[in-house]
Amino acid sequence: MxxxxxxxxxxxxxxxxxxxxxxxxxxxxxxxxxxxxxxxxxxxxxxxxxxxxxxxxxxxxxxxxxxxxxxxxxxxxxxxxxxxxxxxxxxxxxxxxxxxxxxxxxxxxxxxxxxxxxxxxxxxxxxxxxxYQHNPMIGLARQMIANGELGRIISFQGEFSEDFMADPASPWSWRCEVEHAGGALADLGSHVLSMARYLVGEVVSVCADTQTVHGQRPVVKGSETLQAIAVDDQTHALLRFANGARGTVSSSWLKHGYKNHLSVEISGTEGTLAFDQERLNELRVYRTGQKGFQRMLAGPDLPGYAAFSPAAGHQLGYNELKTLEVQELIMAMAGQGADGSDFDDAWEVERLATAIRTAAREERWVRISEVNGEAGA
Amino acid sequence: MxxxxxxxxxxxxxxxxxxxxxxxxxxxxxxxxxxxxxxxxxxxxxxxxxxxxxxxxxxxxxxxxxxxxxxxxxxxxxxxxxxxxxxxxxxxxxxxxxxxxxxxxxxxxxxxxxxxxxxxxxxxxxxxxxxYQHNPMIGLARQMIANGELGRIISFQGEFSEDFMADPASPWSWRCEVEHAGGALADLGSHVLSMARYLVGEVVSVCADTQTVHGQRPVVKGSETLQAIAVDDQTHALLRFANGARGTVSSSWLKHGYKNHLSVEISGTEGTLAFDQERLNELRVYRTGQKGFQRMLAGPDLPGYAAFSPAAGHQLGYNELKTLEVQELIMAMAGQGADGSDFDDAWEVERLATAIRTAAREERWVRISEVNGEAGA
Amino acid sequence: MxxxxxxxxxxxxxxxxxxxxxxxxxxxxxxxxxxxxxxxxxxxxxxxxxxxxxxxxxxxxxxxxxxxxxxxxxxxxxxxxxxxxxxxxxxxxxxxxxxxxxxxxxxxxxxxxxxxxxxxxxxxxxxxxxxYQHNPMIGLARQMIANGELGRIISFQGEFSEDFMADPASPWSWRCEVEHAGGALADLGSHVLSMARYLVGEVVSVCADTQTVHGQRPVVKGSETLQAIAVDDQTHALLRFANGARGTVSSSWLKHGYKNHLSVEISGTEGTLAFDQERLNELRVYRTGQKGFQRMLAGPDLPGYAAFSPAAGHQLGYNELKTLEVQELIMAMAGQGADGSDFDDAWEVERLATAIRTAAREERWVRISEVNGEAGA
Amino acid sequence: MxxxxxxxxxxxxxxxxxxxxxxxxxxxxxxxxxxxxxxxxxxxxxxxxxxxxxxxxxxxxxxxxxxxxxxxxxxxxxxxxxxxxxxxxxxxxxxxxxxxxxxxxxxxxxxxxxxxxxxxxxxxxxxxxxxYQHNPMIGLARQMIANGELGRIISFQGEFSEDFMADPASPWSWRCEVEHAGGALADLGSHVLSMARYLVGEVVSVCADTQTVHGQRPVVKGSETLQAIAVDDQTHALLRFANGARGTVSSSWLKHGYKNHLSVEISGTEGTLAFDQERLNELRVYRTGQKGFQRMLAGPDLPGYAAFSPAAGHQLGYNELKTLEVQELIMAMAGQGADGSDFDDAWEVERLATAIRTAAREERWVRISEVNGEAGA
Missing domain, CATH: 3.40.50.720 (NAD(P)-binding Rossmann-like Domain)
Structure with missing residues (x-):
């Protein structure tokens, strides 16, 4: 071999x-x-x-x-x-x-x-x-959408919020620097933008609002010397997708009570699905004719899960999502195409984040195609 | 008497x-x-x-x-x-x-x-x-916010979604006519706009996106004759509040699986609270220092609840919220000021909805003060 | 009329x-x-x-x-x-x-x-x-069971726990007297015993354990004079039903955090349903072939709900369950048979509670038929 | 080294x-x-x-x-x-x-x-x-109990139910043989018995009911040849603990909808905690004075979690609980006492299961001390 x-x-x-x-x-x-x-x-x-x-x-x-x-x-x-x-x-x-x-x-x-x-x-x-995209439950969501099980997709609501910067005494770090791709949108929001593309498809235009709530933070923990902060603490955006779906995206690192609240809710003409990374082994699904949302629990009918356990309910953890990511890399290296994010995908995510920042700064709708972001441009 | x-x-x-x-x-x-x-x-x-x-x-x-x-x-x-x-x-x-x-x-x-x-x-x-504002749990939320228990409010995320028009075969009704104040925003969204004002305060500007997904519906149930529909099936908006808070509002009558999903999540510098009308007797609250959200259940420590039951957990229903609304009306009639929505409040809500529609139509941020909406204007 | x-x-x-x-x-x-x-x-x-x-x-x-x-x-x-x-x-x-x-x-x-x-x-x-039996969701559960939608019923787990006596400083009241039908089993547990009969059928034998945790309580709130208490604070029992189902029943008025936790979970050869009075408008149902439990929300497809609201998700409160009970009484008075509990049913519930107390006292299985409880016996 | x-x-x-x-x-x-x-x-x-x-x-x-x-x-x-x-x-x-x-x-x-x-x-x-005991959330529960944060423990309710044998067409396997320690109690229930001992302490007597619902199963999948089955499909038991706490334990491999429902609820004179393995990164805790249960999410304040992730909400999976078990073994090998189950503990669990089976068979309360289970006895 x-x-x-x-x-x-x-x-x-x-x-x-x-x-x-x-x-x-x-x-x-x-x-x-x-x-x-x-x-x-x-x-x-x-x-x-x-x-x-x-x-x-x-x-x-x-x-x-x-x-x-x-x-x-x-x-x-x-x-x-x-x-x-x-x-x-x-x-x-x-x-x-x-x-x-x-x-x-x-x-x-x-x-x-x-x-x-x-x-x-x-x-x-x-x-x-x-x-997070390598979660078998996200794979299942993608497959359901691709199979048309939700009908035509009409809405997307995504959020990634945590509270690790909620305390104004949380000190400056490189995550607070624009030059290091800091801010809640880049740090957290990018994951949900990537998820939006992965599950629903390309975004064509955005309007947005970003805010720095705590404009100063201690240079180091406990210090009285404060450092001015320019990156966003929270961002909210409206999205329009190429396929006609509409929606919102929010990200915040100030939202008390949330630790890893990467959530998506996707609705189509025939159903709705909802996911929250804080319960990563679950997917809530409603399809026309059901009496209420089904709470699906990850199990070995999903290959990505079966690799780790033969029994439903045993649950995967974050590190196993990483293992699934590595597996896809290796499959790609073997010429057996897998579907992880490559540099083109990652560039698209950052282009989208750039469009959101532009829309917020200029207080207007921005078409993604306006942002060519080419090197040297 | x-x-x-x-x-x-x-x-x-x-x-x-x-x-x-x-x-x-x-x-x-x-x-x-x-x-x-x-x-x-x-x-x-x-x-x-x-x-x-x-x-x-x-x-x-x-x-x-x-x-x-x-x-x-x-x-x-x-x-x-x-x-x-x-x-x-x-x-x-x-x-x-x-x-x-x-x-x-x-x-x-x-x-x-x-x-x-x-x-x-x-x-x-x-x-x-x-x-919905007369729910004792909403009263509690308002009081907690007013008392500063969440610190300074920085974000609001509101939604009112149902699925009673999700089926494209759901026929035209007066709710589908602009002239009758139809559409998801007017029918459902207005409740969450009112809640936003009630809990967080005045909104100063909005940007928004509205969409008619099903542009035609049967004139009556089962008919093959279709009627063009102009009102929104779903609306998403960005909000900026006078007190500096930012947020989003969504409303839809196409979102499968939801029956009365009037939800608000309000976050401040010291905590977060979340409410969903589908569980109207509950409030989820997180305050700095807690280990996780508390699920509070309505009880007789709230006067509006005690009126109906001496025991926590018995639960109020929608009709009892109406009774609480009537009580406030009567107190006002007796000169004992209560806090329900009067015509001025209702006008502010409709002004806000108008601003959202304008922002969506003109694809730009709209200051609420632009919308005077005066009779004869 | x-x-x-x-x-x-x-x-x-x-x-x-x-x-x-x-x-x-x-x-x-x-x-x-x-x-x-x-x-x-x-x-x-x-x-x-x-x-x-x-x-x-x-x-x-x-x-x-x-x-x-x-x-x-x-x-x-x-x-x-x-x-x-x-x-x-x-x-x-x-x-x-x-x-x-x-x-x-x-x-x-x-x-x-x-x-x-x-x-x-x-x-x-x-x-x-x-x-509580007049809840349309309980009616739905009963109908599903009667229709065989869960297959043959094999297990019942019921509980009614609250915490209103959890504080040892909660004073004596008539609820603490055997002569007044006091104790957690009589006060709370009887509801879940009634529910067991209503949903699953007759119980044929029981084994049980009752316990008085706080053997003394103040005679009145704040008093230092203590009163000996003989009634049960908590009771646990095993049940065998005539139809072969097996299960447990628990009741407590000491269980911190619960306000109206009347819960039942009933499982059959083809499905499971679960209910909790603290969310009285919901029923969780799983049937063979589903991917997970469905959370059903009360709606107007249930006549008892439709009487109060034409729209799902509006929710009923406790007082409306009482109105439904009254309606059934009136229908019975009009000779239009309805299915509430009559004195025979109530006697059966108390007979069951008596059997549980006997089983606990004598530390043995008791057949319900042993307890004739006839006047003068 | x-x-x-x-x-x-x-x-x-x-x-x-x-x-x-x-x-x-x-x-x-x-x-x-x-x-x-x-x-x-x-x-x-x-x-x-x-x-x-x-x-x-x-x-x-x-x-x-x-x-x-x-x-x-x-x-x-x-x-x-x-x-x-x-x-x-x-x-x-x-x-x-x-x-x-x-x-x-x-x-x-x-x-x-x-x-x-x-x-x-x-x-x-x-x-x-x-x-399952190596879950940091269980460790936290144990510590809270040991620290007296729930007061004196008065009740335990445990269950381990799954549905992998719910279909009567699920064939015979060694798990269906008494001689191979088969049955729902041995296979699943033993985990919750172990948890009961780990969290609450020794059990002193039990009463129980076991049942074989499907007395025959295909010898192999799809076969029409049926094999008689003697092991329990479901077991319910009453427990009395040495410290005075009372409670119930149930286990079933027939309970539709559950995949890994190892749940415990432990209540004391000052609070209640609840855990369900299907959400292994969460612990619900209520303590006197709280307004409702707190949903705690595993995080790096717990050393067993911090080993795998520096960030709350990332979540552990089943395989990481196994890694924690191995770590404790190694610490024990190094003479740095850790607290996993040794052969004595495991024997106590099996003794308890034996007592439950005896109590069920003989339809009476059984003191654990009756069961010496000595080799050769």
Whole structure:
């Protein structure tokens, strides 16, 4: 069986999530390629060593460029802070490697465009970590929609809200910087925009409202020195889809009580479905003729679930969605097309976010096609 | 004790709801005035007779003008189709009577303005049937917000969706006519706009999107003759409030699976509350420091509930919200200020709906102050 | 139309609930008899006067025997404390009047048996206030079961728990006296036993465990003088039904967080249904082949609901269940058989409760047929 | 760092779950011992080879005795069918190895007793896969109870119901054989009995009712040849705890609509908590003074959760509970006491199940101390 060498950059939460996912994908799926965890890189070489050992990587590296250049590495997985996605992905593409990058793809649309153009030109496979879409319940939702089980789709209501910045004493971080693709829309909203495209299709125009509620935050936790904040705390938008559906999207990192409230409700001429990531193993579905919503619980009739458990109700966790994402990457590497988000998809999501920001700033409807976001534009 | 004579026009669902409410208010509350159910009018005099008997009215009438002129009548309750609200209310005001009118106040903003101006000039008490606000749980929500228990309010998300028009075979009715204040926004959305004002305060500007999904419907059930439909099936809007809060409002009568989904979620700097009319005896509340949302169940610590039951969990129904509305009307008649919606409030709601329609038609943000909607304007 | 004269004894919460129900039944239903609210009795004659006026009774009485003797009274409604049910009902039966009595029927099984024997001998119609059964959703559940939609019934799990006595400082009341049919089983559990019979059928044997957790309570609120308590705070039982189904019943008035948690879950060979009085307008149903439970919301397809609202989702409250109970009483009085609980049913419920207490006391399985509970036995 | 060699027997669903858990424990926790996945055994040696490769074991084996004898193996993990637990565990104990065995410990109480006696005598560490207890939310529940946050515990209601045998056409399997510890009580109910002990403490007496609803099943799927079935399809029991609490336990594999409905509700003099495995990341808690139940969502304030995600709401899945179980095993191996179920605990659970079966068969209350279940007794 052909080997597939993995090089992973980054050892934070997302680095570990990738490592777990590669390990588990190997154990759980009957993969067409033989995964090799070749090298793990972190600027802190000692940390890289320690993590490589714990996570099953054959080698550690302090230098990410060396990882990319390593001939045994076929896929470069990037889990570093956002501003590093661009240089690392571009280097990997230049080296002819596949790239598996965390979201957001880049810190601005021009970078993102350059990256997708480069990937296309080089013919390399790319994937971006819009992990929530790999939930088998989302796959089921997509299939139901595609099969017409809800009829013609007419509305979409999406939200991604959490409360981790609700306390005004929550300090500044890179997530509060425009230059690092910060703000609630980029950090959280992008997931629900991606979900909107994945489930309903392309958006053609938007109108929006963004707001910075807490214009200053401590520079570090507990400090009395305040830092001005320019990114959005909450964003609300109206969406029009190419297929005629209409809807709204909201995102906030100030909404008390919510921890991972990525919710979508999609309604068609023959039914409605609703999903909330806080109950990721459930899908609520109503179809014409039913007496009320059915609460469906994930089970082994869905292949993505069956991989982890033969019994309904056992439930998947977030890390297993990551494993499903990795599986799709590997299937793509084996030429067995899977449907994850590639750089083109990720660019479309960021273009949509850019359109939303423009619409909010200029207080008008913006057609997505207005935003070409090309590198150099 | 001073008597208060009630004249009720209309014997449909809403007429009966009023009749029940007057009867029950008398039984349930220790009222400062002695209610007399004087006369019930319906164009169908025989039906008026029959209903008067069943509902405890002393007399029946085929002629609503005679009811208004009856010197024993102090309050004229109007539950007729929307286009009759204007002539009836104007006649009642001219006769110096208090008016208790179902929503919407009128079929256009100019009529509504004329009505409120006339009521002001005549100094008569008015009330409009935004019944859902009289829910003790909504009263509790309002009080919590007013007390600052959620901190400064920063977001509002409201929706009123049902599915009674979801089937394209659902026929045309007066609800499908612009001239009769038809459409999902007027029929359903107005309730959530009223709730937005009641709970969060004045809206200053809106942007919106309305859509007619089913442009034709059978003229009557089962007919193959189709009637063109111009009113909205669904509307989505962005709201900016005077106090700085931002949010969205949606309404639809096409959303499968929902029967009375009037929901609001209001978030502040120190907490969030959520309500859904489909579970009208519950309020979900999260405040800083809690581990998760509390599901509060209506109980006798709320006076509006205690009137009906000494025990928590017994639950109120819709008709009891109507009784609470009637109680507030009577308290106002006794000079003991209560807080229901009067003609000024109802006009503000319709002005807001008008602004939303304008914003949608002209595809731009509209300041509410642009819409003067004055009679003759 | 023939008149039906109502005499109501008692002006507490239940007295008022009856009064509201009689008034509303008249307004809401097209009744075959003409209801007359003839006389209201209360030992406190002044209070009787005041309430009679507010509730629409033609006359007030301080003497309940006079009410019973009043030739205009056809139905005697009894809402007094439990120990008065027996003398009042026996007097009413002796006078040939129909009796509508609150639950429990009596303070012991012998009294209850004497009452049902007397009612049979006199041929009078009787009804007992097991109000929760009149919920249209319970009617729907019963119909589904009767139609075989769940297949053969194999399990029943019922509970009625509240927390109004959870605080050990909650003082003694007559509900704490065996002689007044006190305790959690009699006060709450009897409702779920009645529901078990109504939905699944006769119970043939039981085993049980009862417990007094707080053996002493203040004689009055705030007092340091404690009163010994002998009635059960919580009871758990195993049930075997005549049709082969098995199950459990629990009741407690100490269970924190619950206000009206009368819940039943019934499972058959082809499906399961679940109900909780704290969400009285909902029924959760699963049938073979479904993907998950459907949450059904009460609507006008159920006649008992349609009487109050033409629109689904408007929701009924507790007082409307009482109105439905009254309607069934009136239909029975008109010879148009309805299915409320009569004295025989109520006796069966108390016999079942007696069997449970015996089983708990003697720590053994008890066949219901062992408990004849005959007067004088 | 000292090495800890793992030998795993079995490659079914549970074998893989163990393998995943060992791999992930290594990646996720900072363990005091260095895990080595030494050898994987399966009677089908070829399958063992394939799985060993996929799951990261250094070697495969067709002979489990050889695995036990392998000097590099310190812990023998047993995931084979129930009847093999006894010989394998006894062999491992004889070899002085720690044993990590799936539940049930054995196919009868005598075997189980012999196993725990042997383990004690040999001084080896043992663990049994009552995996659901390792949920951080259950840990939180236990801690709240231990801290007295619910006051004195007075009631326990537990259930474990699924519907995988609800269809009478579901064929016979070893789970239908008494000799293989089959039946709903052993298969499902044992988990909730274990949970009862873990959260509330020892049970002192029981009364119970078991029932075989479908007395015959096809010998294999689709066959018309039927096999008589003697094990219980559903069991209901009353429990009395040593600390005075009372309650019920139910288990069924016939209850339509449920997939993994392991639920517990525990009530004390100051509060109530409720958990359902179908929403394993949630705990509902009510404490005196609250307005309603709080729905708590798992988050990184719980160490067992933080190991997998730094963010609340991400959610754990079943396989991660297994990883937590493995971590506790390893901590125990390192002499850093953790609190999983050992053979003594597992024997107590089976003793309790035996008492329940005895109580059902003999239709009487049974004291747990009556059941000595000693080997040879």
């Amino acid at each position: 052909r080997e597939l060498g993995i090089g992973l950059i980054g050892t934070g939460f997302m680095g570990r999530a990738h490592a777990l996912a590669f390990n588990n994908a190997r154990a759980v799926f009957d993969l067409p390629l033989q995964l090799k965890l070749v090298v793990l890189a972190d600027a802190d070489g000692e940390r890289a060593e320690r993590c490589a050992k714990a996570w099953g990587f054959a080698q550690a590296q302090g230098d990410w460029q060396a990882l990319i250049n390593d001939p045994r590495v076929d896929v470069v997985a990037i889990t570093t802070p956002n501003h590093l996605h661009y240089p690392m992905a571009m280097a990997a593409i230049a080296a002819g490697k596949a790239v598996y990058c965390e979201k957001p793809l880049a810190v601005n649309l021009e970078q993102a465009d350059a990256m997708r153009q480069a990937a296309r030109a080089a013919g390399v496979i790319t994937r971006v970590g819009y992990t | 001073r008597e208060l004579g009630i004249g009720l026009i209309g014997t449909g669902f809403m007429g009966r709801a009023h009749a029940l409410a007057f009867n029950n208010a008398r039984a349930v509350f220790d009222l400062p005035l002695q209610l007399k159910l004087v006369v019930l009018a319906d164009a169908d005099g025989e039906r008026a007779e029959r209903c008067a008997k069943a509902w405890g009215f002393a007399q029946a009438q085929g002629d609503w003008q005679a009811l208004i002129n009856d010197p024993r009548v102090d309050v004229v309750a109007i539950t007729t189709p929307n286009h009759l609200h204007y002539p009836m209310a104007m006649a009642a005001i001219a006769a110096g009577k208090a008016v208790y009118c179902e929503k919407p106040l009128a079929v256009n903003l100019e009529q509504a303005d004329a009505m409120r101006q006339a009521a002001r000039a005549a100094g008569v008490i008015t009330r409009v049937g935004y019944t | 023939r008149e039906l004269g109502i005499g109501l004894i008692g002006t507490g919460f239940m007295g008022r609930a009856h009064a509201l129900a009689f008034n509303n039944a008249r307004a809401v239903f097209d009744l075959p008899l003409q209801l007359k609210l003839v006389v209201l009795a209360d030992a406190d004659g002044e209070r009787a006067e005041r309430c009679a006026k507010a509730w629409g009774f033609a006359q007030a009485q301080g003497d309940w025997q006079a009410l019973i003797n009043d030739p205009r009274v056809d139905v005697v409604a009894i809402t007094t404390p439990n120990h008065l049910h027996y003398p009042m009902a026996m007097a009413a039966i002796a006078a040939g009047k129909a009796v509508y009595c609150e639950k429990p029927l009596a303070v012991n099984l012998e009294q209850a048996d004497a009452m049902r024997q007397a009612a049979r001998a006199a041929g009078v119609i009787t009804r007992v206030g097991y109000t | 000292r090495e800890l060699g793992i030998g795993l027997i079995g490659t079914g669903f549970m074998g893989r779950a163990h393998a995943l858990a060992f791999n992930n424990a290594r990646a996720v926790f900072d363990l005091p011992l260095q895990l080595k996945l030494v050898v994987l055994a399966d009677a089908d040696g070829e399958r063992a080879e394939r799985c060993a490769k996929a799951w990261g074991f250094a070697q495969a084996q067709g002979d489990w005795q050889a695995l036990i004898n392998d000097p590099r193996v310190d812990v023998v993990a047993i995931t084979t069918p129930n009847h093999l637990h006894y010989p394998m565990a006894m062999a491992a104990i004889a070899a002085g190895k720690a044993v990590y065995c799936e539940k049930p410990l054995a196919v009868n109480l005598e075997q189980a007793d012999a196993m725990r006696q042997a383990a004690r005598a040999a001084g080896v560490i043992t663990r049994v896969g009552y995996t």
